Amino acid sequence: MTPPAPLLSARGLYKSFGPTAALDDASITIAAGELVAVMGPSGSGKSTLLHCLAGITRPDRGSIDYQGRELTDMTDGELSALRRTDFGFLFQFGQLVPELSCLENVALPLRLNGMRRRAAEAQAAEWLERLEVADVAAKRPGEISGGQGQRVGVARALITQPKAVFADEPTGALDSLSGERVMKLLTLAARETGAAVILVTHEVRVAAYADREVVVRDGRTQDLAAAL
Template sequence: MSGSREATDLTPDGTRAPSGGAGEAQRRLLVADGLHKSFGATPALDGASLEVGAGEVVAVMGPSGSGKSTLLHCVAGIVRPDAGRVFFDGREVSRMGDAERSALRRGQFGFVFQFGQLVPELTCLENVALPLRLERVRRRVAERRATEWLERLEVGDVAGKRPGEVSGGQGQRVAVARALVTAPG
C-alpha cells in the first residue's frame, strides 16, 4: 500500500494548519507519515500516509494483501514500521518503548483482529473485562461494564461461555465488545 488520503501540511502537534481558507482547525488525532514495512522480500507498505481527525470515521479499503492490516497495526503500535512516523494525540508512537506502546494500545485503541483474538481460557465476560482489569479497574466494575457491552451487542447470553463454545459470529461480537469497553461514556 502506498500513497495517502491526505498528507499535506504535516505538523505532529495534533492540530491541522488551515488549508484552503476555510479556517479549518480540526484536531488531528492520528497522523501516519510515509510508512514503509516489509516482511522479508514482501513490501506491505511503501510510503503510506494517513490522517484521522478527532471524531472522524475512516474506512481503509483495498484488495486482499494490499497492506490494510499492516497499516492499522503500525498506527496502533502493534507493528513497528521500518521507516516513517506515527503520531497519536501529538505523541510519536513509533518512538515509544514497548511498555508505553502497550499502555497506549490498552487505553486508547480498540482492535478486532481477523483471527484468534479471544483468550481461550477466559470466559467471554472475562475477555471483555480484560482491558479494564489490565488498567486496574476493580473486578466488579469491569465486569459490570463488560456485561453492558455484551448486552448491547446482543451476546449477553454467552457471557459465561469460553470462546471455543460460541459461534464465529458471536465470538466476533464479543471481540467488538472488548474493543469498545474502554471507550469513554
C-alpha cells in the same frame, strides 16, 4: 475557523519484510470519531498499515503522530500502555481467550488496567447487553457462534472507551447476515462513544459503513474522497 487537529496521522511510511516492501510511502490521516475503511487486494499492505498505526509494528521510516505524540519514538512499554488505554482491537477470528468466559473476556482490558473484578465484570455485563449477547456471558468462546464471538469482541474492544478502534477484517469469517449485524452494532457503538474506527476490509458492503475509503495498492495509499 481552523479545523481540529487529526487524531492520528501517518506520513511517508515504509516497511519491508526482507526484499518485499509492504509499505512504500504510505500516508493516512484519521479524524476523531471518523470511520475509515482501508481497502485493497490481498498482499497490498493494508494490514501492515493498520499494525503500524496501532503501534504493533514499527515502520522502517516515516512518522506516526497520535494527538501530538510520535509513536515511532515511543518505547515498547509506552506503546503497550497506549494500547491498553487509548486503542481497541477487533480481529477476524475474535482472538478471545478460550479459557475465560465471554464476560471475563470483555472485562479483561479493565482488569489489566487495575480495575477490581466486580466493577470490571459489571461494566462487561452492560457491554454484552449493549451488543445483544448478554445470554452468552457465562459461556466460553468455543461454545458460541462466530457472529456472537465477534460481538463479544466488539464489546471487549470498546469497554475501555478507546479513542481509536483498529478492526482487521472483522467480518471476514462470518456469513453475510452475521457480518451485517456485527457492522451495524460496531458502527452504532463507536458513534455513541466517539471512537474512531480504522477498518481493514476487502468487502464493499462492509466498506459502505465507513465515512470514507482509503485504498492501498503495492504499499501506497490513495484517499478516494480526495481523488474525487
